[in-house]
Amino acid sequence: MTMFRNLKRIRPWEIALTMVVMALPLVPANPIAGLGSLVRHAHAAETKKLDTSRLVSIGGDVTEIVYALGEEKRLIARDSTSLYPKEAAKLPDVGYMRALSPEGILAVNPTAIIAVEGSGPPEALAVLRNASLPFETVPQHYDRDGILRKIEVVGTLLGVPEKAKALEGKVAADLDAAINDSAKRPEAERKRVLFILSNQNGKIMASGSDTAADGIIKLTGAINAISGFSGYKSVTDEAIIEAKPDVILIMDREGPLSMSNEDLLKQPAISLTPAASHKAIVRMDGLHLLGFGPRTASAIRELNAAIYGG
Secondary structure: OHHHHHHHHOOHHHHHHHHHHHHHHHOOOOOOOOOHHHEEOHHHHHOOOOOOOOEEEEOHHHHHHHHHOOOHHHEEEEOOOOOOOHHHHHOOEOOOOOOOOHHHHHHOOOOEEEEEOOOOOHHHHHHHHHOOOOEEEEOOOOOHHHHHHHHHHHHHHOOOHHHHHHHHHHHHHHHHHHHHHHHOOOHHHOOEEEEEEEEEOOEEEEEOEOOHHHHHHHHOOOEEOOOOOEOEEEEOHHHHHHHOOOEEEEEOOOOOOOOOHHHHHHOHHHHOOHHHHOOOEEEEOHHHHHOOOOOHHHHHHHHHHHHHOO
16 A cells, blocks of 8 residues: 555656656657658758757757747647756656657647657657648757757757857856866775666666766766666666765655655665765756766856865
8 A cells, every 4th residue: 555655646747757768868869860850960950941949849958948948829739758947847748768659749730849869759750741730850969069969959950050159159168167176086085876767676777878967977977876877777786885985866756756765775785885885875866967068068067066065
């Protein structure tokens, strides 16, 4: 009964956020290649101006950029990962970015869709193609230049390159300042960080390389304690002990997907780490931490302060 009550308290966005974090690094660089004219790159908009008067945005980072450009009046719907700014949550929800419903999208009568790379599934996109609905992708990379590229692409697709250039400059300056501050830390003082995505039935799923978690840890001037694999995977107790994390990083959330500090510290492998001996557990909002959008400089500073103090 307790498990049933807990499941009823789960928030749908928490499941969506966990799924998007897990899936992003595991998809190919161009998962919908071969769908022909369905997916066109930003430069293709030069030949025919995209009608974005009724826009659906897919991906929390894409939605945030639209708002940062001051073009939110175009938005008529968004996906379930688009929760910032808070005004975005008031828009109709067309579903999780990797399990889109063509019927739900077509029902809001959009003129175009702008989605972060990896959205799908391909079958749903094929239906949208047959409906002659433009579907544009925004590249996803977990570094400074990747964030600026997203802004450029979204600005081009919306037909506001000047606004995008101004936003790029502002975001770049903020990122550079945050990254440069992190880079000043001596190598010998850099802490090892273990990002835990979930802890279900004593099985810890952690971040390897090529993930948003790995990217933000590096930008903060810390070291990802786990190496040797790409994406998010379950790790053995031996791997956790061998990783010797100084800090454990988790998303701050509620419901059955949440992890209390006490439960984490009770894990046999975690209890043997330097992080456990110092009770060094850092919690951050998942969208802020892993979004890789206009707010990433703020996330770098927040994480840096949580890891190193100050």
